[in-house]
């Protein structure tokens with residue numbers, strides 16, 4: 319018998335179902351969703367007893383889905399797909415509803431980078447690219463790194479739980495695609511405007527190639543606009559070309575080309591993602607590209623944001639954080655990596671441990687003797703005093719601190 323409570327189980331109009339099953343059968347379950355919405359007004363998440371409310375949404379295409387109830391994310395079980403960090407633990411808090419709007423029919427995102435360039439006014443392009451760097455407007459629109467972090471957080475790819483097993487690109491792809499189906503970006507359906515590189519298998523090669531061709535066909539000139547779109551994938555190699563670089567992505571043969579100046583700026587802006595030490599720790603680089611189609615049909619990256627992750631796709635702000643995330647996983651700890659989105663100076667914990675109550679925090683101190691860094695460290699300590707959670711600190715010049723829960727065995731040689 320399947321348990322009647324536990325993560326991933328939902329009650330809809332009196333019927334208990336698995337969330338995964340609901341997502342796979344969204345068409346045939348539409349009447350059940352409609353009844354729950356009319357008769358109860360919401361669904362129940364059964365990860366806790368009593369259950370927690372879930373919002374029922376219906377896209378304009380008539381596709382139903384459930385979402386976490388605003389402000390209740392922290393109450394869900396650490397393993398529950400609706401678990402969220404408390405307010406103040408995510409860069410998501412810094413956006414206005416103009417940038418990210420959650421409505422009954424899905425989430426609407428306003429990306430700072432234009433995805434359609436009018437061809438009538440040649441000046442528009444420059445004005446638009448300057449706009450993305452404007453600090454004040456960034457809160458009313460989402461930058462590329464903000465969008466990448468939003469997707470990762472929505473898909474819960476910043477959550478690690480010992481019972482869930484390690485994340486693979488196949489799992490990342492499936493969860494990201496689920497989020498894309500429920501969102502709109504700059505007025506376009508997000509699953510049409512953003513292509514997540516699908517996992518490669520010899521059997522899927524032809525279907526993947528056809529999907530990329532269909533995506534490429536949507537780019538370029540349509541009437542009086544030049545259409546751009548987004549590609550999300552894992553950078554495998556950056557190879558020099560006569561004009562700049564070619565980004566070779568994992569699971570995809572077709573490279574993305576970029577000018578040398580863009581790559582130079584990207585390595586400065588995302589220095590940890592492009593840093594050499596990360597690769598030594600088995601880290602990966604995830605990137606979100608804005609692409610155009612060249613006259614010859616090549617995919618040209620015109621902008622990008624990059625993010626460092628562990629080998630199992632948990633984001634990390636430095637190679638030391640990669641080491642910490644892997645050590646927490648080895649100690650079978652449940653944790654969440656808070657994401658800063660476009661707000662570089664947000665004071666956020668490096669990691670939040672969710673298998674203890676209240677949640678505990680992990681801080682990684684990597685740099686010494688910089689005034690701004692010491693001030694930040696003091697700010698962070700103040701933050702933890704307010705949160706009243708346990709704080710585990712690691713000064714990277716010292717060995718790793720004890721990370722196992724009290725009474726829990728460490729990652730012995732047999733683990």
Ligand SMILES: [Zn+2]
Pocket residue numbers: 325363364365366370394395398399400401
């Ligand atoms: Zn739940």
